[in-house]
Amino acid sequence: MITFRNIKKIYTGGMNTVALDDVTFEIAKGEFVSIVGHSGAGKSTLLKLITAEEKPTSGEIFFNGEDIIKLAPKQLPYHRRRIGTIFQDFKLLPKKTVYENVAFALEVSGCLNKEIEKSVPQILEIVGLSNKIESYPSEISGGEQQRTAIARALVHRPALIIADEPTGNLDPISAWGIIQLLLKINKLGTTVLLATHVKDIVNNIKRRVITLDQGRIIRDHSKGRYAI
Numbered sequence: 001m002i003t004f005r006n007i008k009k010i011y012t013g014g015m016n017t018v019a020l021d022d023v024t025f026e027i028a029k030g031e032f033v034s035i036v037g038h039s040g041a042g043k044s045t046l047l048k049l050i051t052a053e054e055k056p057t058s059g060e061i062f063f064n065g066e067d068i069i070k071l072a073p074k075q076l077p078y079h080r081r082r083i084g085t086i087f088q089d090f091k092l093l094p095k096k097t098v099y100e101n102v103a104f105a106l107e108v109s110g111c112l113n114k115e116i117e118k119s120v121p122q123i124l125e126i127v128g129l130s131n132k133i134e135s136y137p138s139e140i141s142g143g144e145q146q147r148t149a150i151a152r153a154l155v156h157r158p159a160l161i162i163a164d165e166p167t168g169n170l171d172p173i174s175a176w177g178i179i180q181l182l183l184k185i186n187k188l189g190t191t192v193l194l195a196t197h198v199k200d201i202v203n204n205i206k207r208r209v210i211t212l213d214q215g216r217i218i219r220d221h222s223k224g225r226y227a228i
């Protein structure tokens with residue numbers, strides 16, 4: 001599904017920072033992959049290259065066989081709808097309810113009301129929020145806010161979910177609940193890519209782990225452990 005070949009990413013500007021250096025890997029459809037590494041190792045940069053928020057300095061990136069570096073700006077919305085993204089801060093709209101936050105993602109892409117009324121409750125059921133649909137973000141817990149964000153990421157039925165430190169603002173128990181939800185979504189057929197610092201989480205997932213160190217892959221193990 002995803003192929004990186006000899007990817008180098010240098011941020012130019014004040015000073016040149018090599019964020020990724022000769023990064024090569026493949027991720028198959030249906031995998032659950034954790035990306036680990038110290039702060040500044042290049043995890044978020046790697047994820048931003050997949051969503052085409054950033055372009056590599058050199059190398060090739062393919063998504064389902066398509067060279068995403070060559071996508072024209074008008075093709076980017078189509079590319080990004082194939083990917084659901086989740087972040088540490090939930091980025092919910094505070095004046096919209098749980099239901100409205102999820103529905104809004106479909107409204108902006110021109111979905112019919114009938115379709116929205118069918119999809120949103122289904123997705124809120126998957127993430128375990130059927131009893132909170134009328135609540136506002138300020139009225140629910142951090143874990144529930146992240147579940148709302150996950151529901152919003154799922155509305156387009158993406159082939160891939162990218163989660164960049166999704167548990168960064170949560171206590172360990174809520175965090176593990178979010179990871180279990182990502183594992184469930186993966187079981188339902190969605191590929192999941194998770195960037196995290198949290199050793200216990202990675203070791204409990206028991207899936208593939210790619211370890212980055214100063215922009216280079218230093219380890220790539222199926223059933224990996226967190227070892228930096």
Ligand SMILES: Nc1ncnc2c1ncn2[C@@H]1O[C@H](COP(=O)(O)OP(=O)(O)OP(=O)(O)O)[C@@H](O)[C@H]1O
Nearest residue numbers: 011017018019037038039040041042043044045046
């Ligand atoms: N927009 C940017 N402009 C310049 N340098 C950047 C930019 N974004 C990231 N960097 C640099 O690139 C390197 C990799 O950053 P990146 O955000 O990918 O790391 P990370 O592994 O996600 O770190 P963290 O765990 O702190 O989130 C760092 O040295 C960082 O300072």
Ligand SMILES: [Mg+2]
Nearest residue numbers: 043044045164
């Ligand atoms: Mg990061």
